Amino acid sequence: xxxLRLPCPGPVSRLVLLVGSFPLLYYGGTRGVTWCAVIGTxxxxxxxxxxxxxxxxxxxxx
Amino acid sequence: xxxxxxxxxxxxxxxxxxxxxxxxxxxxxxxxxxAYCLNLSNLAIANAKGMSxxxxxxxxxxxxxxxxxxxxxxxxxxxxxxxxxLLGGTPVAEALILAWCxxxxxxxxxxxGVPVVVISPILAERGFPPLAAVTATLLGHSWSINxxxxxTSYWAIxxxxxxxxxxxxxxxxxxxxxxxxxxxxxxxxxxxxxxGLLENTVVVVVTGxxxxxxxxxxxxxxxxxxxxxxxxxxxxxxxxxxxxxxxPRGWRRGAGPQAVDxxxxxxxxxxxxxxxxxxxxxxxxxxxxxxxxQVPAVKTGLKSFGWGLSYPGYTTPLGLVVKPEVRYSWIGLxxxxxxxxxxxxxxxxxxxxxxxxxxxxxxRQAWNDSLRQCLPAALSTAFLVMMALIMNDSGMTTDLAxxxxxxxxxxxxxxxxxxxxxxxxxxxxNASSNVLFGKFQVETAxxxxxxxxxxxxxxxxxxxxxxxxxxxxIVLGAATVGLEGCEGRLMRDALLYSVPVIVxxxxxxxxxxxxxxxxx
Numbered sequence: 001x002x003x004l005r006l007p008c009p010g011p012v013s014r015l016v017l018l019v020g021s022f023p024l025l026y027y028g029g030t031r032g033v034t035w036c037a038v039i040g041t042x043x044x045x046x047x048x049x050x051x052x053x054x055x056x057x058x059x060x061x062x
Numbered sequence: 063x064x065x066x067x068x069x070x071x072x073x074x075x076x077x078x079x080x081x082x083x084x085x086x087x088x089x090x091x092x093x094x095x096x097a098y099c100l101n102l103s104n105l106a107i108a109n110a111k112g113m114s115x116x117x118x119x120x121x122x123x124x125x126x127x128x129x130x131x132x133x134x135x136x137x138x139x140x141x142x143x144x145x146x147x148l149l150g151g152t153p154v155a156e157a158l159i160l161a162w163c164x165x166x167x168x169x170x171x172x173x174x175g176v177p178v179v180v181i182s183p184i185l186a187e188r189g190f191p192p193l194a195a196v197t198a199t200l201l202g203h204s205w206s207i208n209x210x211x212x213x214t215s216y217w218a219i220x221x222x223x224x225x226x227x228x229x230x231x232x233x234x235x236x237x238x239x240x241x242x243x244x245x246x247x248x249x250x251x252x253x254x255x256x257x258g259l260l261e262n263t264v265v266v267v268v269t270g271x272x273x274x275x276x277x278x279x280x281x282x283x284x285x286x287x288x289x290x291x292x293x294x295x296x297x298x299x300x301x302x303x304x305x306x307x308x309x310p311r312g313w314r315r316g317a318g319p320q321a322v323d324x325x326x327x328x329x330x331x332x333x334x335x336x337x338x339x340x341x342x343x344x345x346x347x348x349x350x351x352x353x354x355x356q357v358p359a360v361k362t363g364l365k366s367f368g369w370g371l372s373y374p375g376y377t378t379p380l381g382l383v384v385k386p387e388v389r390y391s392w393i394g395l396x397x398x399x400x401x402x403x404x405x406x407x408x409x410x411x412x413x414x415x416x417x418x419x420x421x422x423x424x425x426r427q428a429w430n431d432s433l434r435q436c437l438p439a440a441l442s443t444a445f446l447v448m449m450a451l452i453m454n455d456s457g458m459t460t461d462l463a464x465x466x467x468x469x470x471x472x473x474x475x476x477x478x479x480x481x482x483x484x485x486x487x488x489x490x491x492n493a494s495s496n497v498l499f500g501k502f503q504v505e506t507a508x509x510x511x512x513x514x515x516x517x518x519x520x521x522x523x524x525x526x527x528x529x530x531x532x533x534x535x536i537v538l539g540a541a542t543v544g545l546e547g548c549e550g551r552l553m554r555d556a557l558l559y560s561v562p563v564i565v566x567x568x569x570x571x572x573x574x575x576x577x578x579x580x581x582x
Contacts, residue, residue: 011437018444022113029106030374037106044109044448045091048084051441 008054017047064090064449064458065488068533071550079537079549080438083445090452098456099379107373108455111390112448114371118391118398119175119447119490119534120440125403126179127436127542129344131428132407134183136414138341142184145338153190154262155305157198157253158269159298160185162246165203166273166294169210170287175535176399177203179542180345190253192543197555198252200530200539204560205241207492207526208234209281209289216286219496219522223504225515231286233519233574235278237479240570241527242277243270244563252559262305269300287356336417344410348402355396368394382457439541442549443490446533450488459488463499467506474506475575476568478520483528483564485521490534495525513578520571527563531556 009017021043028037064086071082094100100108165177178199185195208215220230246266251259277293280286339346354360370393375386395401414420453459463481470477481503485495503521507514529535531553540549 011441015437015440015444018441019113022110025106025110025113026371029103029108029110032103034102037102040106041091041102041109045088047441048088048445051080051084051445052088 007050009050014047014050017043017050021047063093064453065462068446068449075550077550078438078547079442079533079540080445082550083442083449083533087445087449087452090449090456090458093458094452094456098458100452100456101379104376104378104384104455105452107376107384108452109448110371111373111387111455112451113444114391115451116440116444116447118393119443119538120436121393121398121400122175122179122403124432124436124440125400125407126176128428128432129348129403129407129410130180130183130542131431132410132414132420132425133342133344134187135424135428136341136344136410136419137336138345140187141338141341152254152305153188154250154254154258155265155301156188157185157190157202157249158246158262158266158301158305160188161195161198161202161253162249163269163273163294163297163301165199166206166210166290166297168294169203169206170289170291170294175538176403178535178539182539183542186543192545193548193552193555194252196539196543196545196552197559198249200535200556201245201252201559202249204527204530204563205238205245206290206294207529208238208522209277209286213281213286213289215492215496215522215525216281216289218493219500219518223500223514223518225504225518227286228282228284229515230518231281232278233515234522235274235281235289237519237523237567237570237574238277238526239270239274240567241523241563242274243267244566245527245559246270248559248563265301265304268304269297272300273297336419340413340417341419343413344406347409348406351402351405352399355402360396364396365394367396368392368398378455378457380457382455382460384455436541438546439537442537443534446537447490450490453488459485460502463502467502472510473572474510475512475517475520475572476565478503478517478571479524479527479564479567482521482524482526483531483560486525486529487532490529490532492522492525492529495528496522499525507575512575516571516575516578520567523567524564527560527567531560 021040024036024040024043026040027033028035028040067089068082068086071077071085077085091105094105094108160181165181168177168180178196181203182196182199185198186192190198216231216234219225220227223230243266246269247259247263250262250266254262273293273296276296277289280292281289368389370389370391373387373390375384377383392398393400411420411425415425462484466477466481466484467474481499482492482495485499486492488495499521500518503517504514507517533549533553536549536553536556540546540552545552
């Protein structure tokens with residue numbers, strides 16, 4: 001999808017992004033801290049977008 | 063919708079599991095927020111629960127992959143490969159012993175995908191094409207999941223439904239005859255094509271009957287935990303004896319399938335200069351630890367050591383009650399395979415270093431190989447599990463089940479195993495599927511005037527077979543033989559074999575249900 005100019009982090013960075021959203025989702029959901037839930041969800045959605053629009057090995061993409 | 067996106071992405075568009083999982087998860091979020099009115103807090107809890115469950119699964123993938131790569135580096139896989147070549151008689155018999163019977167033993171002890179990550183690469187090493195190796199292992203071990211992992215799935219449905227233990231064990235064992243036989247025939251076909259199937263039909267039927275009878279005898283005598291282990295072991299022995307009696311004339315024992323030992327260079331084929339038990343020490347340690355973990359004193363003593371998060375319950379705007387979870391997806395020191403796998407790996411590294419079987423470079427290589435194999439699997443597992451949890455906690459899964467029941471009417475028993483399979487597909491676990499749909503199956507059976515034990519058994523047997531196509535397991539299998547990115551093809555192949563097995567189980571369920579009209 002070249003229309004969307006998303007950066008191209010590798011699988012390690014994608015996993016770090018997704019795992020990073022975990023504590024935010026947990027605290028946001030279980031303690032009712034909305035901003036935590038919003039940032040956590042946004043981070044996870046962003047990682048999903050990276051996987052959908054820039055799949056595969058980024059080194060090969062370049 | 064989310065399921066269709068994942069299936070269409072993987073099966074029609076050829077997407078890898080990460081991409082399909084991410085698309086399915088985004089779709090699930092959208093549907094849950096709009097059609098099911100879940101608020102941000104509910105969504106965050108569902109996603110966090112998904113991540114908890116993903117950590118539970120990913121640590122197994124990582125641990126098993128690291129253990130395998132270390133054993134491989136130390137020459138252990140070559141030893142197993144040679145051992146199987148001397149045991150199996152023919153390539154199809156090797157595949158039957160490893161992928162059909164021995165996986166039952168492994169599933170009984172460890173479960174949680176361990177047979178797939180351990181046996182698939184060994185079959186590939188033996189010279190089977192990687193795709194065939196994973197498909198055979200996925201299919202071959204699926205009969206054993208119900209009574210595998212110390213009968214976790216059986217206990218899950220028994221606890222959820224409250225049905226009599228012996229009656230449920232009896233009915234599950236009777237219904238498992240179909241998957242046992244058909245998965246064996248499937249493995250024979252995958253390993254040897256049409257000829258392999260025809261030549262080994264007798265072996266499979268006799269072995270399958272022995273396994274089914276053993277499983278029935280064990281589980282109905284109050285030892286459901288031994289159902290998969292003992293029947294798997296009986297299967298190994300029976301195939302060994304029969305295949306050696308029925309081996310084609312002129313067959314050279316130990317010749318292996320297409321490529322001998324799966325390696326071309328002479329030095330790569332050489333066996334390590336150490337006794338077999340030293341090279342297999344990590345796997346032996348794993349088996350000893352898994353068995354020790356079942357000792358009641360050990361189990362109780364180490365029960366509180368582990369990690370897991372608790373989640374609050376809530377009621378969705380559409381009225382679905384989501385129960386609170388205490389220590390959700392608990393990663394216990396003895397109840398979860400990952401700690402055992404890691405301890406076995408550490409022991410293996412120490413022994414291999416002490417015996418000079420592995421250099422620091424080889425250990426680093428094993429670590430890097432595991433990372434490379436597991437990273438894409440970790441991403442896709444996380445997305446798929448989060449999607450499944452959103453579907454469960456929003457009520458989408460229940461709606462799907464109700465729609466199934468409404469459409470099928472009195473033919474519900476036919477699709478009852480399919481529902482179990484769908485639950486396993488969504489959650490990646492037979493036990494979770496039973497928790498999800500167990501009560502629903504029983505209530506439907508009562509409403510239709512059928513024996514709830516029969517439908518509960520169909521649920522768990524269908525769930526057992528259905529878990530072989532669970533995306534998380536497909537990703538797991540693909541990662542271990544270097545098929546990352548080919549998950550769509552693997553899922554297509556797995557579906558081709560699993561659907562007929564589930565349909566046949568459904569037909570048997572219909573026959574049994576029509577003969578036993580009892581309202582408990």
